[in-house]
Amino acid sequence: xxxxxxxxxxxxxxxxxxxxxxxxxxxxxxxxxxxxxxxxxxxxxxxxxxxxxxxxxxxxxxxxxxxxxxxxxxxxxxxxxxxxxxxxxxxxxxxxxxxxxxxxxxxxxxxxxxxxxxxxxxxxxxxxxxxxxxxxxxxxxxxxxxxxxxxxxxxxxxxxxxxxxxxxxxxxxxxxxxxxxxxxxxxxxxxxxxxxxxxxxxxxxxxxxxxxxxxxxxxxxxxxxxxxxxxxxxxxxxxxxxxxxxxxxxxxxxxxxxxxxxxxxxxxxxxxxxxxxxxxxxxxxxxxxxxxxxxxxxxxxxxxxxxxxxxxxxxxxxxxxxxxxxxxxxxxxxxxxxxxxxxxxxxxxxxxxxxxxxxxxxxxxxxxxxxxxxxxxxxxxxxxxxxxxxxxxxxxxxxxxxxxxxxxxxxxxxxxxxxxxxxxxxxxxxxxxxxxxxxxxxxxxxxxxxxxxxxxxxxxxxxxxxxxxxxxxxxxxxxxxxxxxxxxxxxxxxxxxxxxxxxxxxxxxxxxxxxxxxx
Amino acid sequence: xxxxxxxxxxxxxxxxxxxxxxxxxxxxxxxxxxxxxxxxxxxxxxxxxxxxxxxxxxxxxxxxxxxxxxxxxxxxxxxxxxxxxxxxxxxxxxxxxxxxxxxxxxxxxxxxxxxxxxxxxxxxxxxxxxxxxxxxxxxxxxxxxxxxxxxxxxxxxx
Numbered sequence: 228x229x230x231x232x233x234x235x236x237x238x239x240x241x242x243x244x245x246x247x248x249x250x251x252x253x254x255x256x257x258x259x260x261x262x263x264x265x266x267x268x269x270x271x272x273x274x275x276x277x278x279x280x281x282x283x284x285x286x287x288x289x290x291x292x293x294x295x296x297x298x299x300x301x302x303x304x305x306x307x308x309x310x311x312x313x314x315x316x317x318x319x320x321x322x323x324x325x326x327x328x329x330x331x332x333x334x335x336x337x338x339x340x341x342x343x344x345x346x347x348x349x350x351x352x353x354x355x356x357x358x359x360x361x362x363x364x365x366x367x368x369x370x371x372x373x374x375x376x377x378x379x380x381x382x383x384x385x386x387x388x389x390x391x392x393x394x395x396x397x398x399x400x401x402x403x404x405x406x407x408x409x410x411x412x413x414x415x416x417x418x419x420x421x422x423x424x425x426x427x428x429x430x431x432x433x434x435x436x437x438x439x440x441x442x443x444x445x446x447x448x449x450x451x452x453x454x455x456x457x458x459x460x461x462x463x464x465x466x467x468x469x470x471x472x473x474x475x476x477x478x479x480x481x482x483x484x485x486x487x488x489x490x491x492x493x494x495x496x497x498x499x500x501x502x503x504x505x506x507x508x509x510x511x512x513x514x515x516x517x518x519x520x521x522x523x524x525x526x527x528x529x530x531x532x533x534x535x536x537x538x539x540x541x542x543x544x545x546x547x548x549x550x551x552x553x554x555x556x557x558x559x560x561x562x563x564x565x566x567x568x569x570x571x572x573x574x575x576x577x578x579x580x581x582x583x584x585x586x587x588x589x590x591x592x593x594x595x596x597x598x599x600x601x602x603x604x605x606x607x608x609x610x611x612x613x614x615x616x617x618x619x620x621x622x623x624x625x626x627x628x629x630x631x632x633x634x635x636x637x638x639x640x641x642x643x644x645x646x647x648x649x650x651x652x653x654x655x656x657x658x659x660x661x662x663x664x665x666x667x668x669x670x671x672x673x674x675x676x677x678x679x680x681x682x683x684x685x686x687x688x689x690x691x692x693x694x695x696x697x698x699x700x701x702x703x704x705x706x707x708x709x710x711x712x713x714x715x716x717x718x719x720x721x722x723x724x725x726x727x728x729x730x731x732x733x734x735x736x737x738x739x740x741x742x743x744x745x746x
Numbered sequence: 747x748x749x750x751x752x753x754x755x756x757x758x759x760x761x762x763x764x765x766x767x768x769x770x771x772x773x774x775x776x777x778x779x780x781x782x783x784x785x786x787x788x789x790x791x792x793x794x795x796x797x798x799x800x801x802x803x804x805x806x807x808x809x810x811x812x813x814x815x816x817x818x819x820x821x822x823x824x825x826x827x828x829x830x831x832x833x834x835x836x837x838x839x840x841x842x843x844x845x846x847x848x849x850x851x852x853x854x855x856x857x858x859x860x861x862x863x864x865x866x867x868x869x870x871x872x873x874x875x876x877x878x879x880x881x882x883x884x885x886x887x888x889x890x891x892x893x894x895x896x897x898x899x900x901x902x903x904x
Contacts, residue, residue: 241886273875413831416872492813509771511812571836576875
């Protein structure tokens with residue numbers, strides 16, 4: 228029987244994947260050709276979605292896209308099942324240049340397999356990492372993660388192994404593993420794609436984390452904006468539980484690990500780890516003081532490993548192939564790969580998993596093909612709403628944690644939002660303050676009050692009232708927010724604001740000299 | 747507004763409380779369960795939840811009003827959510843927002859006079875490679891232009 232792959236990924240669905248799948252089923256029935264439709268993850272070439280695939284004789288996967296419902300009868304007539312010629316035929320998947328130039332480690336299976344089929348997962352290397360971990364002492368599992376150089380992929384880039392060791396070394400009657408799946412940053416979607424396209428990988432990573440630190444219970448805190456990811460996770464967890472990969476006796480090891488998904492409720496601040504723990508405890512998502520660190524006193528006051536989706540999903544491979552294998556990718560202190568996400572005004576948006584070290588220009592021009600509008604790239608925001616805006620003249624920067632930190636920016640979760648020259652950067656700076664005011668938990672004053680005052684000061688500058696004095700005031704306010712806020716929301720909202728002011732003063736009605744003098 | 751005297755609504759709230767009260771840290775889950783059933787969390791449910799979970803009404807109210815998803819009043823028959831975040835702004839999202847507001851004649855957090863549509867802002871659906879994005883009743887739409895929105899709206903015209 229012909230297998231036809233049609234992505235179940237939410238963006239592919241938004242571009243019509245469900246309708247295409249239905250059209251394929253209807254056309255196959257009409258022709259009396261038996262087909263099996265597999266709803267795979269997305270390969271991340273979103274301008275080609277819905278991108279459907281078939282397996283050619285010899286096993287190669289052939290892609291077609293972007294496919295509309297109306298194309299389906301003609302595709303069948305062209306011999307879709309055997310990879311026949313058609314104007315939408317993209318050729319063998321592994322030969323698509325955009326994919327061939329990537330280093331897909333964490334995303335190796337996404338798009339390839341049926342995300343909720345355990346057999347498919349096992350046939351493509353799944354659960355080898357867990358089996359390896361079960362044969363090791365917990366401290367050795369932690370040591371392997373430390374040696375791999377893996378750092379938190381959620382944005383803060385804290386060494387994962389050190390976090391795990393802290394929890395391992397803290398004695399307690401109960402410990403937890405919490406996956407931060409509250410991917411709220413605009414321009415990011417790698418967590419979503421992984422959870423929809425390879426949920427077992429996250430489940431396996433969390434199970435390994437649990438065994439390593441002695442935690443028997445895991446939570447995935449998933450944002451409510453991701454219903455498709457929710458469905459995939461629930462399906463996969465049920466399958467893993469039924470097959471003995473989760474539960475009281477993981478693979479007969481005598482060790483327990485239970486896992487459940489908890490949904491957020493539309494609060495950006497709950498992506499901050501301590502606010503997330505409060506939310507998991509059922510309360511308002513108020514940021515906690517640190518210390519104590521969550522690794523020592525986290526969920527319900529117990530030692531808790533909190534990691535991002537991509538961090539945890541990198542772990543099975545590190546255990547399977549060894550720390551050196553992973554560490555050999557990357558540059559400097561940024562080891563391994565990062566799934567970059569190309570977004571905003573970009574011609575070819577999508578997921579690019581590469582070793583650290585390629586330049587922002589390569590990412591935007593070679594992969595992205597420039598802007599969707601065809602106008603010049605004017606500004607790029609890397610790392611979400613709290614990331615700095617970089618001007619077009621700074622695109623040769625290497626994508627590496629330290630290189631970004633050196634210019635007052637951050638790589639964060641690897642989201643890249645491109646703007647063309649129609650953008651008003653004073654408006655974007657104001658939006659950053661407005662967003663902070665909207666999402667502030669309200670616990671600390673610089674964030675709660677500063678964000679509202681910041682928006683007002685920007686309004687005054689744009690309106691031409693005492694521009695010079697108000698610019699100084701705005702920079703001073705930003706200093707206060709950076710130094711005085713409790714968490715990254717108030718502490719980093721100044722990054723987009725000040726970078727907009729530094730690089731695009733004319734959008735605020737300020738002269739370039741004035742900005743430099745004050746800056 | 748769902749009325750407290752409506753026995754079925756009361757029973758629904760009681761069921762939602764019973765199903766969630768034994769969870770560790772139940773409050774948010776309880777409120778979400780009530781909203782899943784009734785479409786909102788009515789004022790009269792707040793003291794019921796407070797009593798059942800041994801919390802003050804202020805704690806319940808504080809949590810209910812903290813989370814953007816939770817609402818105290820019923821939404822319209824359909825809910826349109828428009829992404830306001832950076833990636834969508836980079837693709838004319840602000841123009842789309844203005845169009846949708848003027849087309850529906852309402853601002854965010856409002857419902858059309860006929861009760862058909864509620865408009866809510868959103869901050870990222872993770873479709874950033876195909877901005878701008880909106881959802882209508884949780885169904886995602888990407889690359890939305892004002893013209894495309896008007897066509898989608900036709901499908902919901904009552």
